[in-house]
Amino acid sequence: MSQTPILSASRRIRSTPFTRRVTEHGVKGYTVYNRMLLPTLFESAEADYHHLKKHVQVWDVACERQVEVNGPDAQSLMQSITPRNLGKMKDDQCYYIPVVDDKGGMLNDPVAVKHADNRWWISIADSDLLYWIKGLALGKGLNVDIFEPDVSPLGVQGPKSEDLMARVVGEDIRNLSFFRHRTYRFGDQNFLVARSGYSKQGGFEIYVDGSEHGEMIWDMLFEAGEEFQVRAGCPNLIERIEGGLISYGNDMTRENSPIECGLVKFCHTSAMADCIGGDVLMAEKKNGPKQIIRGIKIEGDAVPSCHGPWPIIDASGAKIGQVTSAAWSPDFGTNVAIGMVDRDHWDIGNQVSVQAPDRNRNATITFLPFE
Amino acid sequence: MSQTPILSASRRIRSTPFTRRVTEHGVKGYTVYNRMLLPTLFESAEADYHHLKKHVQVWDVACERQVEVNGPDAQSLMQSITPRNLGKMKDDQCYYIPVVDDKGGMLNDPVAVKHADNRWWISIADSDLLYWIKGLALGKGLNVDIFEPDVSPLGVQGPKSEDLMARVVGEDIRNLSFFRHRTYRFGDQNFLVARSGYSKQGGFEIYVDGSEHGEMIWDMLFEAGEEFQVRAGCPNLIERIEGGLISYGNDMTRENSPIECGLVKFCHTSAMADCIGGDVLMAEKKNGPKQIIRGIKIEGDAVPSCHGPWPIIDASGAKIGQVTSAAWSPDFGTNVAIGMVDRDHWDIGNQVSVQAPDRNRNATITFLPFE
Numbered sequence: 001m002s003q004t005p006i007l008s009a010s011r012r013i014r015s016t017p018f019t020r021r022v023t024e025h026g027v028k029g030y031t032v033y034n035r036m037l038l039p040t041l042f043e044s045a046e047a048d049y050h051h052l053k054k055h056v057q058v059w060d061v062a063c064e065r066q067v068e069v070n071g072p073d074a075q076s077l078m079q080s081i082t083p084r085n086l087g088k089m090k091d092d093q094c095y096y097i098p099v100v101d102d103k104g105g106m107l108n109d110p111v112a113v114k115h116a117d118n119r120w121w122i123s124i125a126d127s128d129l130l131y132w133i134k135g136l137a138l139g140k141g142l143n144v145d146i147f148e149p150d151v152s153p154l155g156v157q158g159p160k161s162e163d164l165m166a167r168v169v170g171e172d173i174r175n176l177s178f179f180r181h182r183t184y185r186f187g188d189q190n191f192l193v194a195r196s197g198y199s200k201q202g203g204f205e206i207y208v209d210g211s212e213h214g215e216m217i218w219d220m221l222f223e224a225g226e227e228f229q230v231r232a233g234c235p236n237l238i239e240r241i242e243g244g245l246i247s248y249g250n251d252m253t254r255e256n257s258p259i260e261c262g263l264v265k266f267c268h269t270s271a272m273a274d275c276i277g278g279d280v281l282m283a284e285k286k287n288g289p290k291q292i293i294r295g296i297k298i299e300g301d302a303v304p305s306c307h308g309p310w311p312i313i314d315a316s317g318a319k320i321g322q323v324t325s326a327a328w329s330p331d332f333g334t335n336v337a338i339g340m341v342d343r344d345h346w347d348i349g350n351q352v353s354v355q356a357p358d359r360n361r362n363a364t365i366t367f368l369p370f371e
Numbered sequence: 372m373s374q375t376p377i378l379s380a381s382r383r384i385r386s387t388p389f390t391r392r393v394t395e396h397g398v399k400g401y402t403v404y405n406r407m408l409l410p411t412l413f414e415s416a417e418a419d420y421h422h423l424k425k426h427v428q429v430w431d432v433a434c435e436r437q438v439e440v441n442g443p444d445a446q447s448l449m450q451s452i453t454p455r456n457l458g459k460m461k462d463d464q465c466y467y468i469p470v471v472d473d474k475g476g477m478l479n480d481p482v483a484v485k486h487a488d489n490r491w492w493i494s495i496a497d498s499d500l501l502y503w504i505k506g507l508a509l510g511k512g513l514n515v516d517i518f519e520p521d522v523s524p525l526g527v528q529g530p531k532s533e534d535l536m537a538r539v540v541g542e543d544i545r546n547l548s549f550f551r552h553r554t555y556r557f558g559d560q561n562f563l564v565a566r567s568g569y570s571k572q573g574g575f576e577i578y579v580d581g582s583e584h585g586e587m588i589w590d591m592l593f594e595a596g597e598e599f600q601v602r603a604g605c606p607n608l609i610e611r612i613e614g615g616l617i618s619y620g621n622d623m624t625r626e627n628s629p630i631e632c633g634l635v636k637f638c639h640t641s642a643m644a645d646c647i648g649g650d651v652l653m654a655e656k657k658n659g660p661k662q663i664i665r666g667i668k669i670e671g672d673a674v675p676s677c678h679g680p681w682p683i684i685d686a687s688g689a690k691i692g693q694v695t696s697a698a699w700s701p702d703f704g705t706n707v708a709i710g711m712v713d714r715d716h717w718d719i720g721n722q723v724s725v726q727a728p729d730r731n732r733n734a735t736i737t738f739l740p741f742e
Contacts, residue, residue: 006400007378008411009678011695012497012620013402029377031384032403035497035620040379102509107502126383126406128499131478132506138473138647139510249383249406276509307380324382 013037016062017152017214025232033063033126039234046330049238052157052201053331056164057233058221059155061198061205062214066151067110067122067130071144075117076274077137082112083258083281085271091116094179094194098258098266099129104280105254106261107132109246111196113181113207121207123153125248136276150211156221157203160228165204167224169193173204181207186217198235200243200369238327241336244369246293251324251338257281259289260340262368291321291340295366296354298335302328303356311355312339312363320345323354329370336370337363384408387433388523388585396603404434404497410605417701420609423528423572424702427535428604429592430526432569432576433585437522438481438493438501442515446488447645448508453483454629454652456642462487465550465565469629469637470500475651476625477632478503480617482567484552484578492578494524496619507647521582527592528574531599536575538595540564544575552578557588569606571614571740609698612707615740617664622695622709628652630660631711633739662692662711666737667725669706673699675728682726683710683734691716694725700741707741708734 007013007030014036016022022039029041039060042048051057069077079086082097089095091114099108108129113121122129134146156165165173169184173193176182181194186206191213197203208214222230246252252261259267259281267285272278296312303326312321326337337354345352350365378384378401385407387393393410400412410431413419422428440448450457453468460466462485470479479500484492493500505517527536536544540555544564547553552565557577562584568574579585593601617623623632630638630652638656643649667683674697683692697708708725716723721736 005378005398006412007376008400008402009676010402010618010621011677011679012618013678015679027376029379031379031381032406035403041377101505128502131499131502134472135503135506135508136510137506139507139512141510247381247383250381305380306382307384308382308386 007032016060017208017211018060018062018154018218021215021218022060022232027232034065034124036063036065038063039232042232042234045236045238045327048233049236049330051229051231052199052233052236052239054159055229055231056156056158056160056225057231058218058225059157059197059233059235061155061235062152064123064153066149066207067124067133068147068149069120069122069133069144070118070146071142072118073137073142073144074120077133077142077144078112078120079271079274080136080276081133083267083271083275083278085268086112089114092180092182094181094196096266098261098263099132100258100275100277100281101254102277102280104257104277104284106248106252106256106258107254109248109252113192113194121149121151127248150209152208152211152214154206154208154214154217155197155203156206157197157199157233158201161201161203164221164225164228164230165193168220186213186220189213191217198245199239200245201239237325238329238336241325241327241338242329242332242370244295244338246338247325251293256340257284257289259284260291260293262293288343291342292346293368294339294341294346295368295370296323296337296339296352297364297366298323298326298337298354298356299362300335303335303361304358306337310357312341313353313355314345320352332370338368341365378403387431388579388582389431389433389525389589392586392589393431393603398603405436405495407434407436409434410603413603413605416607416609416698419604420607420701422600422602423570423604423607423610425530426600426602427527427529427531427596428602429589429596430528430568430604430606432526432606433523435494435524437520437578438495438504439518439520440491440493440504440515441489441517442513443489444508444513444515445491448504448513448515449483449491450642450645451507451647452504454638454642454646454649456639457483460485463551463553465552465567467637469632469634470503471629471646471648471652472625473648473651475628475648475655477619477623477627477629478625480619480623480632484563484565492520492522498619521580523579523582523585525577525579525585525588526568526574527577528568528570528604529572532572532574535592535596535599535601536564539591557584557591560584562588569616570610571616572610608696609700609707612696612698612709613700613703613741615666615709617709618696622664627711628655628660630655631662631664633664659714662713663717664739665710665712665717666739666741667694667708667710667723668735668737669694669697669708669725669727670733671706674706674732677708681728683712684724684726685716691723703741709739712736
């Protein structure tokens with residue numbers, strides 16, 4: 001890709017209820033996620049990063065589209081798409097769930113938002129999970145409606161996010177537990193809020209139900225947020241790598257099982273019989289995966305931007321894995337990276353070499369999240 | 372969207388086997404299509420357009436990913452996803468097929484490439500059709516394998532495309548009929564070539580099977596193409612609107628039926644009983660659609676770039692449709708556009724008004740393709 005490729009506009013790449021505000025706040029870069037605009041840059045990756053870890057940011061994550069699963073067969077359909085046991089999930093809970101195909105390959109890693117046994121939202125990563133679930137339901141003849149509602153998440157992330165949200169919706173929000181949701185009042189209407197988000201700095205996601213309310217809620221957050229130095233922000237590559245937040249399409253694809261992705265804790269033996277691909281995952285759980293996701297510290301100055309897998313090689317020059325996300329971390333004073341490493345080479349502390357586009361670099365296998 | 376948003380790089384937005392060559396040839400803009408880079412601009416939209424209509428261009432359309440459907444149940448599965456009757460399709464034919472859900476809504480408008488009753492490629496527009504087909508097959512318990520092979524189409528488009536291809540693979544290619552395919556020799560290997568492509572200037576698509584061959588084939592086309600003034604190009608917005616080539620995600624979505632999209636000729640009564648959503652389409656075919664896709668001539672100077680629907684209104688100010696693609700056409704000397712227009716207002720020659728972002732403009736309903 002050339003150095004400064006321009007993203008051409010079209011209706012196919014959807015704007016969000018917040019795009020006008022994001023533009024006013026000086027967005028400098030985008031990616032496309034679920035065929036929707038996702039901001040990637042405001043001031044600079046490092047300035048955005050330092051601000052996120054110190055203050056509070058409002059994120060346009062409308063691209064986390066919702067798949068609504070609604071009807072008598074919703075609960076059993078949901079259990080069939082994931083190896084995570086949903087049996088004890090409460091109606092106010094959110095679960096991060098690996099979704100796999102019949103070969104145990106990752107199709108998406110969404111957050112399931114349960115409203116009731118017969119009503120769910122699935123807040124999706126970057127693939128058309130609606131097509132998968134709708135195809136399955138139709139093929140099986142299930143009694144369930146599946147559609148994309150007009151719901152756009154707005155993230156509030158950073159250490160001051162709770163203070164900001166308390167100012168907007170009231171002190172009661174401080175009692176909301178991690179990955180639980182409840183409705184709160186914004187203006188004269190209630191919206192579902194979850195304590196969740198794609199950073200490790202703490203925060204919330206407001207599920208803006210009805211595009212027409214987007215700017216009103218955005219503006220309420222900025223009016224109340226001045227004293228907290230609120231800014232427009234977005235998922236930050238450096239912070240998410242440090243925090244070990246893996247990204248579908250980047251760090252894993254259909255080629256990878258959830259066990260390879262370090263998600264064995266969400267592959268429950270008790271749920272395997274009801275899950276598509278459960279037999280494959282059971283076997284892998286028993287025998288162990290061939291490779292696993294790891295943190296990788298890459299030596300030297302800042303690496304170039306990573307837009308393809310970089311081979312990881314051992315001392316003999318043999319390929320033993322690949323780096324899929326990488327960035328310079330100011331706080332760790334090194335390049336931090338995420339990648340898959342083969343079984344015989346995945347021990348923490350193992351010294352390897354990474355074939356970055358500029359040159360080979362020494363690197364060390366380490367924990368995710370970085371410590 | 373801001374004026375010059377930059378597209379951030381990541382592995383999730385996939386490069387293609389041709390990306391290095393495209394970069395060397397000075398690509399200036401991209402869009403993202405099936406999570407893959409699709410060039411949108413080389414010299415300028417108008418210069419690219421004039422060149423395309425006069426000479427020959429090589430297009431990186433690797434983003435037309437293939438879904439391979441392989442196995443004993445392939446033929447019946449294929450017929451279940453489209454209202455187009457596939458019964459008489461030959462093993463060397465390509466069919467443009469609407470793919471619809473149970474409500475008759477468009478899920479994709481791919482080209483089906485038949486190899487044999489039990490082996491198909493589906494060359495997809497911008498949605499994860501693999502998820503739909505795989506979900507359906509698994510839900511129904513069909514005996515069929517569904518996967519994305521490492522196949523990347525390379526387009527050769529323009530009036531001199533046949534001369535160029537004849538120089539590279541031999542004179543016999545002149546006998547290849549429209550939407551038929553055959554294998555031809557490039558270097559020491561055979562590749563499938565179809566007479567097809569996303570322009571009205573004539574041309575071919577080479578299905579590059581194996582990413583490692585991409586640059587070799589690209590280079591053969593440029594070496595042989597000097598006398599034909601070959602250039603790197605891409606689907607051109609102006610030319611595709613003039614030619615009435617509709618675009619999934621732009622001109623139609625899941626909200627639209629194929630009949631609304633002007634595709635009633637591919638909705639065969641004889642195939643409806645075997646097609647998901649066939650009952651809905653039969654009823655619509657009988658009663659007529661509520662709206663239909665049309666050409667729209669928009670008066671005045673060049674319209675701004677279109678990245679959201681622009682309302683079409685009648686003399687009373689009531690909304691009667693929407694414009695979804697628009698551009699200035701040098702050859703027609705007017706703005707050409709594609710949009711959906713309500714039943715009572717869709718007559719050719721009807722005078723309407725379009726609410727473009729800069730101002731309201733007078734417009735006329737017309738034929739697609741433009742004449």
